Amino acid sequence: MLYRFILLGFLAPLIYGCTQTSDLSSAPQQSVAQPVSIAYEKYQLKNGLTVILHEDHSDPLVHVDVTYHVGSAREEAGKTGFAHFFEHMMFQGSANVADEQHFKLITDAGGNLNGSTNRDRTNYYETVPANQLEKVLWLESDRMGFLLPAVTQAKFEIQRETVKNERAERIDNQPYARRHERIGEVLYPEGHPYSWLTIGYIEDLDRVNVDDLKAFFKRWYGPNNAVLSIGGDINVQQTKAWIEKYFAELPAGPAVNKQAPAPAKLEESTFITLEDNVHLPLVQIVFPTVYARHEDEAALDVLASILGTGKTSVFYEQLVKTGRVVQAGVSHPCSELACEFNLVALTSPESGLSLASIYQDIQTILNEFEQRPFDEDALERVKGNIKASTIYGLQSVSGKVSTLAYNETFFGQPDLMNEDVKRYSEVTKEDVYRVFNQYIKGKAAVVLSVVPTAQPELAVAAPTVARPERNIPDTNNVAELTTTEIKSAFDRSEVPQAGEPPVVTIPSFWQLKFRNGIQVLGVTNDETPTVTVTLDLDGGMLLDPIDKAGLSVLTAMMMNESTQHYSNEEMANALAKMGSSVSFASSGRYTQVNVSSLTEHFIPTLQLMQEKLFNPAFKEADFKRIKQQMIDNINAQAKEPSAIAERIKSKVLWGSDNRIGLPEGGTVETVSRITLADVKAFYQRYYVPAKGTVVVVGDMTPGQIPGYFDFLNRWEGEDYSLADYGDFPQYPGQQIMLVDVPGTTQSLVRMVKRALPYDATGEYFKAQLMNFPLGDDFNSRINLSLREDKGYTYGAFSAFNGGKTLGWFEASADLKQQFTGAGIAALLDEIRQYREQGITAEELSYMQNAFTLSEALEYETPLDKASFLRRLLAHDLPVNYKKAQKRILLSIDKAEIDGVAERTLTPEELQILVVGDKAAILPQLQSLGIPVVEINAATGLQVTN
Incomplete structure (x- = not known):
């Protein structure tokens, strides 16, 4: 072993490897709740740019967010998707930044970046080591003030194809994903800015030209329509000077008026049907309500929680727990102009229940809601979750900056956290019943049925409206907007130099060992009053009998059900009121128990963890329901191209004779064989401490461990072993294994072979370094070639994936159908050329910077710290392995x-x-000169003709 441990009976832990003062008291202490707020400074430049600064020196990093108050709601009918299109264009270079250099400069600086677009805003953000802040401000100011000179027809065409590929991947090729578009088209009147998706319509993207896009930018992307938010390890005076230098000389854009709220209004209920490649029929009922921060928003959110959030909800009790539906939920998403009250249920064909029957069940629930008085716990659950989620949002600088930016953009006040907690705390039962009567009871709604293709008779009712025809206005008129030439007082073509690199140290952690062998690592972190705990039990799916694959997953799911002293509802209620969670899961080779809690509720949360871990009820009714849900989920995934690809990929790599060749959750056949007795036996044999490890990160000291975790210290159970792997499949040569899924709009390509298991400083680590410029970065050869140069895909990558004992290499892309053959050839060519020609000097330097400088970002959040500790335990790594990696x-x-x-x-x-x-792509595949064999999607076996 590479750690020194001591046995913990009733002894205090030994601290070493760091210098810290520890509270060695073993008695659990209850902490005092802390106020929730984010300190900030706000001011405005003369050009209208709003600036928000948040100083946080806890980690040597900064997060920069530029939010433009423009989303798809600012678009015109017939010119949809522009805001999202510009999210792509803003990364394609500007007057002083070369094409693709924005990504490269930030990655080279050790940072990460992205952007996002929704109905109401677009934001661009970067997290970088603290010494790189000036470079980020230079980049953001250049694309705010100098983007258009770099926008060319060629770039426009490439990104148009990329956006179309993104829509195909995320909307058109995903089961159920088109439902949001269909609902919006009938919920909102024609021309309403929420009547189309943010990504827009393909025909609109095909119709417009680069001048349309430039005009959209000139209209909406000025500094007076933006909020610049910066948080982290900053010098406020220096940051203000840089902001003045880079942004103050940019001219304001046209005046921007606030859009008036425009909630949808329906005169009567509307029924629509969407036929899709699905297994589980779905019904979605949407009521129009209010708009963000309307006085009734909080009460409607509470109503949604009571009706359909979690195991204490009415939907769970009457629909899910009874087995009438596979999943059900209620939500109340709100946007700037309108909110929507959503009720959703998926039913299993095996249940024999129709969507019409489930719809009537939902109507009965609504009709009887007022006669089902809810107690104070219902309000306490919502309030507890609101408080906890608010505090958890403070764990990262990016979370705090994003919150400040959002609130300022839409409400003109950056820190609304206490106000939000207050407005939800003040919701009463009377408020809930009032909004129910005002917005839901007896009100008109859009009712969508999603049914399997060619089975419209399964819908709740025949459609009462046809899909609206789009009346496209004349789109040839492009508004004339003048461009003001900016004369900079400095040379903007010069990339700012970074300051001195920050000193990065691994988290100061403590370690100990329980007397039953459980190893414990922990970090004391008091930045937020929270604690997270992860208990890992080695084995997971590897412990399944192959003919009962899915047993580990099913057992973990049963551990989330009733206990001997708590019903499902009682346990969920107790946790929700505290804003805590205790959940079991089986993923890969681990069974995990994940615990999160506010510090003030940590003791009672651990008591509930103890109850769930040691006193599962394993009720027959719970077992039947969970088992059927697993089978329904497996059947549903059989319709999803991405799930099919993952399932067959595992079989190609590991074969039929190994448990890992089957999905984690098993197959319909293997899950059907599992009995409740199997679950009980699995629990008794493998839920033992012998191979257990615990990671604790949060507002507690190691001296509190004996008192908090005595129940784990006293846990007993016999050790067990993991079976060896069977033979892996061997192939006579390279093959194309084609799985036919008729009607798919893309071709999912996965190129795989078995490769190296994980190591921290050996060949696997070096293979990851080698692969970075090939396929593990946005600017990698594979991605730039297939996405940016050729427009074949939304994204392409390659990766080495290593576990404790096995690993594989994979190159992957979801390709536009007509470029399936060409895309496969291009992927192989890029890999072949890289192997033959090797890495360039520029790529080598870029990779070294990206890996070494990014360490400043690795330990920020409790989750980051926990991941580091779990890696140490899982692979038995030395404490200083990061230093060894840096030397390499x-x-x-x-x-x-x-x-x-x-x-x-x-x-x-x-x-x-x-x-x-197959019908669309087989000729392309045959032209590659590689043998093609057809694989059955259901069995993973070769199809014989």
Whole structure:
């Protein structure tokens, strides 16, 4: 072992490896709740740019967010998708930043970045080491003031194809994903800015040109329509000076008026049907309500929680627990102009219940709601969750900055956290009943049925309206907006130099060992009054009998059900009132118990963890319901191209003779064989401390461990072993394995071969370094070639994936159907060329910077710290392994990287899995000169003709 441990009977833990003062008292202490707020400074430049600064020196990093108050709600009918289109264009360079350099400069600086668009706003954000702040401000100001000179027809065409690929991947090729578009079209009147999706319509993207896009930018992307928010390890005076330098000289854009709220209004209920490639029929009922921060929003949110959130809800009690539906829920999403009250249920064909029957069940629930008085716990649950989620939002600088930016953009007041807690705390029963009567009871709604293709008779009712025809106005008129030439007082083409790199140290942690062998690592972190605990039990799915694959998952799901002293509802109620969670899951080779709690509620939360861990009830009714839900989920995934690809990929890599060759949750056949007795036996044999590890991160000291975790210290159970793997499949040569899924709009390509297991400083680590410029970065060769240069896909990547004992290499892309063959050829060519030509000097330097400088971002949140500790335990790593990795990074050269590429990249050995429409793509595949075999989607076996 690489750690020194002591036995913890009733002894205090030994602290070493860091310098800290520890409270060695073993008695649990109840902490005092802390106020919730974010300190900030707000001011405005003369050009209208609003600036918010938040100082936080807890980690050597900064987060920058630029939010423009423009989303799809600012678009015109016939020109939809522009705001999202510009999210892509804003990363394509500006007057002083070359094409693709924004991504490269931030990654090279050790940071990460992205952007997002919704109905009402677009934001761009970067998290970087603290010494890189000036560079980020230079980049953001350049695209705010100098984007258009770099917008060319060629870039426009490439990003148009990328956006179309994104829509195909996320909307058109995903079961149920088109329902939001269909609902919006009938919920809102024609021309309403919420009547189309943010990503827009393909025909609109095809219709417009680069001048339309430029006009949209000129209209909405001025500093007077933006909020610049910066948080983290900043010097406020220096930051203000940089903001003045880079942003103050940018001219304001046209005046922007606030849009008036426009909630939908319906005269009568409307029924619509969507036929889709699904297994589980779905009904969704949508009532129009109010708008964000309307005085009734909080009460409607509470109503949604009571009706359909969690195991204490009415929907769970009457629909899910009874087995009438597979899933059900109620939500109340709110946007700037309107909110929608959503009720959703999925039913299983095996239940024999129709959507019409479930719809009537929902109507009965609504009709009887007022006769089902709810107690104070219902309000306490919502309030507890609101408080907890608010505090958890403070755990990262990015979370705090995003909150400040959101509130300022829409409500003109950055910190509304206490006000939000207050307005939910003041909701009464009378408020809930009042909004129910005002917005839900007897009110008109849009009722959508999603049914399997060619089975419209399964809908709740025949459609009462046809899909609205789009009346496209004349789109040839582009508004003339003048552009003011900006004369900078400095040379904007010069990239700002970074300051001195911050000193990064691994989290100061403590370690100990319970007397039953459980190893414990922890970090005392008092930045927020929270504690997270993870208990890992080694084995997971590897402990399943292969003919009962899914047993580990099913057992973990049963551990989330009733206990001997608590019903499902009682347990969920107790946790929700505190804003706590205790959940069991089986993923990969681990069964995990995850606990999160506010510090003030940690003791009672641990008591509930103890109850769930040691006193499961294993009721027959719970077992039947959970087992059926697993089978329904497996059947539903059989319709999802991405799930099919993952399932067949596992079989290609590991074969039929190994448990890992089957999905984590098993198959319909294997799950059907599992009995309740199997679950009980699995629990008795494998829910033991012998291979357990615990990670604790939060507002507590190691001296409190004996008192808090005595129940784990006294836990007993016999050790167990993991079976060896069986033979893995061997192939005569490279093959294309085609899985036919008729009607798919994309071809999912997964090129795989078995490869290295995880190591921290050996060949696997070096293979990851080698692969970075090939396929593990936005600016990688594979992604730039297939996405940016050719427009074949929304994204392409390659990766080495290593576990404790096994690993694999994968190159992947979801390709536009007509470019399936060309995309496969391009992927293979990029891998082949990289192996033959090796890494360039520029790529080597870029990789070294990206890996070494990014360490400043690695330990910020409790989750980051917990991940670091779990990695130490899982792979038995030395405490200083990060230093060893850095030495390798700084010393590795082209010859060594090229040697790794030659040994590990063998494109001719890759098995090529393709999930797509055989009728459309088979000729393309045959033209590649690689043998094509057809694989049955359900069995994973070769189809014989």
